[in-house]
Amino acid sequence: xxxxxxxxxxxxxxxxxxxxxxxxxxxxxxxxxxxxxxxxxxxxxxxxxxxxxxxxxxxxxxxxxxxxxxxxxxxxxxxxxxxxxxxxxxxxxxxxxxxxxxxxxxxxxxxxxxxxxxxxxxxxxxxxxxxxxxxxxxxxxxxxxxxxxxxxxxxxxxxxxxxxxxxxxxxxxxxxxxxxxxxxxxxxxxxxxxxxxxxxxxxxxxxxxxxxxxxxxxxxxxxxxxxxxxxxxxxxxxxxxxxxxxxxxxxxxxxxxxxxxxxxxxxxxxxxxxxxxxxxxxxxxxxxxxxxxxxxxxxxxxxxxxxxxxxxxxxxxxxxxxxxxxxxxxxxxxxxxxxxxxxxxxxxxxxxxxxxxxxxxxxxxxxxxxxxxxxxxxxxxxxxxxxxxxxxxxxxxxxxxxxxxxxxxxxxxxxxxxxxxxxxxxxxxxxxxxxxxxxxxxxxxxxxxxxxxxxxxxxxxxxxxxxxxxxxxxxxxxxxxxxxxxxxxxxxxxxxxxxxxxxxxxxxxx
Amino acid sequence: xxxxxxxxxxxxxxxxxxxxxxxxxxxxxxxxxxxxxxxxxxxxxxxxxxxxxxxxxxxxxxxxxxxxxxxxxxxxxxxxxxxxxxxxxxxxxxxxxxxxxxxxxxxxxxxxxxxxxxxxxxxxxxxxxxxxxxxxxxxxxxxxxxxxxxxxxxxxxxxxxxxxxxxxxxxxxxxxxxxxxxxxxxxxxxxxxxxxxxxxxxxxxxxxxxxxxxxxxxxxxxxxxxxxxxxxxxxxxxxxxxxxxxxxxxxxxxxxxxxxxxxxxxxxxxxxxxxxxxxxxxxxxxxxxxxxxxxxxxxxxxxxxxxxxxxxxxxxxxxxxxxxxxxxxxxxxxxxxxxxxxxxxxxxxxxxxxxxxxxxxxxxxxxxxxxxxxxxxxxxxxxxxxxxxxxxxxxxxxxxxxxxxxxxxxxxxxxxxxxxxxxxxxxxxxxxxxxxxxxxxxxxxxxxxxxxxxxxxxxxxxxxxxxxxxxxxxx
Numbered sequence: 008x009x010x011x012x013x014x015x016x017x018x019x020x021x022x023x024x025x026x027x028x029x030x031x032x033x034x035x036x037x038x039x040x041x042x043x044x045x046x047x048x049x050x051x052x053x054x055x056x057x058x059x060x061x062x063x064x065x066x067x068x069x070x071x072x073x074x075x076x077x078x079x080x081x082x083x084x085x086x087x088x089x090x091x092x093x094x095x096x097x098x099x100x101x102x103x104x105x106x107x108x109x110x111x112x113x114x115x116x117x118x119x120x121x122x123x124x125x126x127x128x129x130x131x132x133x134x135x136x137x138x139x140x141x142x143x144x145x146x147x148x149x150x151x152x153x154x155x156x157x158x159x160x161x162x163x164x165x166x167x168x169x170x171x172x173x174x175x176x177x178x179x180x181x182x183x184x185x186x187x188x189x190x191x192x193x194x195x196x197x198x199x200x201x202x203x204x205x206x207x208x209x210x211x212x213x214x215x216x217x218x219x220x221x222x223x224x225x226x227x228x229x230x231x232x233x234x235x236x237x238x239x240x241x242x243x244x245x246x247x248x249x250x251x252x253x254x255x256x257x258x259x260x261x262x263x264x265x266x267x268x269x270x271x272x273x274x275x276x277x278x279x280x281x282x283x284x285x286x287x288x289x290x291x292x293x294x295x296x297x298x299x300x301x302x303x304x305x306x307x308x309x310x311x312x313x314x315x316x317x318x319x320x321x322x323x324x325x326x327x328x329x330x331x332x333x334x335x336x337x338x339x340x341x342x343x344x345x346x347x348x349x350x351x352x353x354x355x356x357x358x359x360x361x362x363x364x365x366x367x368x369x370x371x372x373x374x375x376x377x378x379x380x381x382x383x384x385x386x387x388x389x390x391x392x393x394x395x396x397x398x399x400x401x402x403x404x405x406x407x408x409x410x411x412x413x414x415x416x417x418x419x420x421x422x423x424x425x426x427x428x429x430x431x432x433x434x435x436x437x438x439x440x441x442x443x444x445x446x447x448x449x450x451x452x453x454x455x456x457x458x459x460x461x462x463x464x465x466x467x468x469x470x471x472x473x474x475x476x477x478x479x480x481x482x483x484x485x486x487x488x489x490x491x492x493x494x495x496x497x498x499x500x501x502x503x504x505x506x507x508x509x510x511x512x513x514x515x516x517x
Numbered sequence: 518x519x520x521x522x523x524x525x526x527x528x529x530x531x532x533x534x535x536x537x538x539x540x541x542x543x544x545x546x547x548x549x550x551x552x553x554x555x556x557x558x559x560x561x562x563x564x565x566x567x568x569x570x571x572x573x574x575x576x577x578x579x580x581x582x583x584x585x586x587x588x589x590x591x592x593x594x595x596x597x598x599x600x601x602x603x604x605x606x607x608x609x610x611x612x613x614x615x616x617x618x619x620x621x622x623x624x625x626x627x628x629x630x631x632x633x634x635x636x637x638x639x640x641x642x643x644x645x646x647x648x649x650x651x652x653x654x655x656x657x658x659x660x661x662x663x664x665x666x667x668x669x670x671x672x673x674x675x676x677x678x679x680x681x682x683x684x685x686x687x688x689x690x691x692x693x694x695x696x697x698x699x700x701x702x703x704x705x706x707x708x709x710x711x712x713x714x715x716x717x718x719x720x721x722x723x724x725x726x727x728x729x730x731x732x733x734x735x736x737x738x739x740x741x742x743x744x745x746x747x748x749x750x751x752x753x754x755x756x757x758x759x760x761x762x763x764x765x766x767x768x769x770x771x772x773x774x775x776x777x778x779x780x781x782x783x784x785x786x787x788x789x790x791x792x793x794x795x796x797x798x799x800x801x802x803x804x805x806x807x808x809x810x811x812x813x814x815x816x817x818x819x820x821x822x823x824x825x826x827x828x829x830x831x832x833x834x835x836x837x838x839x840x841x842x843x844x845x846x847x848x849x850x851x852x853x854x855x856x857x858x859x860x861x862x863x864x865x866x867x868x869x870x871x872x873x874x875x876x877x878x879x880x881x882x883x884x885x886x887x888x889x890x891x892x893x894x895x896x897x898x899x900x901x902x903x904x905x906x907x908x909x910x911x912x913x914x915x916x917x918x919x920x921x922x923x924x925x926x927x928x929x930x931x932x933x934x935x936x937x938x939x940x941x942x943x944x945x946x947x948x949x950x951x952x953x954x955x956x957x958x959x960x961x962x963x964x965x966x967x968x969x970x971x972x973x974x975x976x977x978x979x980x981x982x983x984x985x986x987x988x989x990x991x992x
Contacts, residue, residue, distance in 0.1 A: 076852075080856055099587075105576050116559070
């Protein structure tokens with residue numbers, strides 16, 4: 008029980024940050040400490056065992072009062088409540104209540120069972136069934152079924168709403184409950200029940216969890232009028248991310264790139280070490296920190312620990328970073344350092360604003376359960392704390408704001424399979440996004456307010472003709488599926504990405 | 518003339534209060550020593566290391582709240598001394614507020630009822646609205662009581678509420694001035710238009726003085742020679758058990774069935790008590806009780822007894838379904854805090870448990886179901902800057918279309934698309950009320966329509982439940 012602090016991470020649950028398109032991987036650190044030296048610098052070794060301090064009578068009357076009050080309430084509830092609730096259940100609920108009282112979404116208590124299931128490294132692959140899901144009304148709806156994945160072989164489809172896992176009805180319990188239930192050990196079976204549009208009963212599929220490829224780094228070489236431009240997308244800052252990033256950069260530099268776009272949009276963060284090493288590829292040692300961190304104990308912050316650049320010269324090409332409102336934590340460390348320390352451009356929209364760092368505690372008495380506690384802050388190069396709540400700034404503010412096309416913010420069209428939408432109907436949830444898709448995809452300049460007029464009908468017919476669908480000018484489920492696919496294909500092309508195009512214009516202005 | 522009674526009832530779904538059990542003694546055994554040590558460890562680590570430097574008090578409070586939350590019982594709550602003082606202050610003879618009754622839905626404050634002629638009604642609040650902002654601050658993370666405290670304030674001061682309303686995408690902001698809200702628990706009417714003289718008594722809640730007023734009102738009506746009686750318990754969310762027992766005794770006579778029974782729980786033991794009627798003479802006239810989906814608790818006790826014990830008619834909509842009873846617990850360990858805890862249930866004369874979670878029946882079902890006119894569910898129109906115009910889509914246009922249909926017998930589409938027919942109907946409306954005939958809905962047109970909607974709702978002639986009951990009683 009002496010060992011209290013096991014690790015530091017910027018990150019608790021990626022799932023709590025991204026609203027759409029999370030894979031079933033929930034990325035958390037496990038075991039290794041990316042920043043051991045911070046621990047040592049923080050007097051943690053001096054810290055008494057929390058139980059000792061209780062026994063030592065360190066606590067005052069308030070504590071006694073609160074404890075006896077707590078026990079009285081348990082006793083009353085257990086004795087008199089008509090539902091006959093057990094004290095075990097009450098104490099478990101009390102634990103969660105304590106964390107709720109912190110009003111901090113990144114501090115959490117995980118049972119041993121959850122820890123086991125969460126125990127996935129932020130690696131280049133993860134064990135799962137191979138789907139990415141998006142939250143529609145907080146229900147997980149499958150957006151992509153990965154190629155050659157267990158989910159594809161079993162027959163899960165885009166648009167399926169995951170309702171049951173291993174026989175348990177999880178409807179109404181939210182994304183995370185479903186994700187946690189799906190996760191498990193490689194080679195074990197899981198039965199998934201889905202609601203599929205057009206089919207009234209739940210469909211069940213059994214599949215075996217397998218290693219799913221999940222690259223944290225993707226890159227591309229883009230020729231802009233003969234000018235080679237490098238593009239590297241970082242999906243999260245995992246254990247192998249730095250190595251992969253470095254390889255990608257070397258490859259691109261071999262092609263003599265004249266500009267580099269680093270895309271950390273929708274990147275919920277990750278290890279401090281990963282972002283530190285990547286920043287070190289670009290930023291020079293000029294006496295200013297790239298960023299700093301500090302930890303708290305009994306409300307007192309430690310002296311900040313500074314991290315300095317290590318290059319002697321900056322790269323000979325310009326670098327633009329792309330962020331959006333789902334860029335969080337380590338992504339914000341990266342973007343703010345590139346901006347404030349390197350003086351590089353950051354394009355996009357203001358980031359999410361997560362300036363806290365979580366430490367994990369699992370003393371023996373928790374018997375395998377784990378607490379994650381927001382204990383530290385990270386500060387930008389200029390010493391600012393960026394945090395949604397109470398920070399100096401609420402997010403990293405881009406040097407130039409670029410709002411994405413509306414189509415990049417839409418969810419899939421998803422409705423009961425026997426429903427259709429046609430001329431003269433009004434629907435804000437389906438017809439309005441359908442109009443935005445049709446307009447953006449070039450099937451007609453039409454109204455986008457949710458009223459299905461004749462022009463909308465013509466545009467829909469043009470889409471149906473182009474995709475060999477029943478030509479009736481009516482939106483049925485088949486047409487909706489085709490529209491969803493067309494939308495995802497459109498979004499996947501760099502040439503349609505307004506933020507990327509804006510980055511190119513930065514290079515061209517030089 | 519009726520005495521005016523101002524009573525409590527603010528922002529709370531009322532409880533069926535029983536006796537307070539002061540200082541019940543038991544051995545506070547250790548829930549489990551190891552559990553306790555585990556808990557202490559968690560508290561200690563959080564207190565020491567969380568960056569926000571949380572206080573022990575807040576953490577323990579969170580622990581208690583967590584236990585209450587896990588009960589799946591919206592009627593059990595823990596009030597700190599401070600919260601309880603605020604709560605008591607709101608129980609005066611009249612109250613200062615915006616004029617809403619609210620309920621606790623998973624710590625969200627949801628409006629259950631908007632009082633007539635209140636600041637809230639004038640501002641446009643509606644039942645079912647969820648309060649998400651107070652004075653520009655998001656309150657979704659706050660507890661039910663914390664939010665209520667922000668809404669409360671001194672007479673004459675203003676408060677801006679942000680509202681999430683189903684069917685409306687954006688938050689609606691409304692400003693209102695807090696004022697003294699009179700709160701008569703009993704109001705009455707005499708209807709003499711039909712063949713018979715019919716008495717009508719509406720009971721808003723079962724308060725301390727409700728029985729006296731009710732009895733006096735009933736005597737007045739009987740002296741006027743009523744030949745039928747309507748007892749209106751719509752929107753009545755309950756109150757004191759002794760009050761409802763006294764009221765039932767006015768109408769119900771001794772029989773082999775109880776008026777109702779209670780079962781209270783202690784250490785796994787169930788203690789059953791039956792309450793019998795003591796009256797000896799049935800009223801010479803017929804009685805119809807009117808309920809709706811917001812009639813809860815003591816209202817349901819009354820209506821169930823009238824239906825199952827007295828075999829009287831009950832008209833309206835299935836009731837709320839609250840079959841639990843709360844007892845306030847206090848203890849020296851809790852200083853002056855109070856735990857309101859559901860320690861029992863009540864059962865109807867036929868021994869049915871009516872409760873919307875896990876009951877034998879979800880609601881008390883009326884003997885005759887009568888819905889309300891659609892006009893009662895139409896939202897007021899808020900037009901600030903841009904008028905509603907032809908060939909646009911807007912959720913407010915939906916309300917506009919429904920209002921025009923209900924009040925003036927148009928047959929417009931009601932999906933929010935402002936079509937040609939809607940435009941013509943608006944023009945007709947504008948002509949009727951001497952407004953600028955534009956076919957567009959601006960502030961003036963919307964205000965006039967709102968006034969007509971409110972007048973329509975306040976007219977007994979449009980109250981389908983009362984009209985149906987009158988028809989029956991006049992027969």
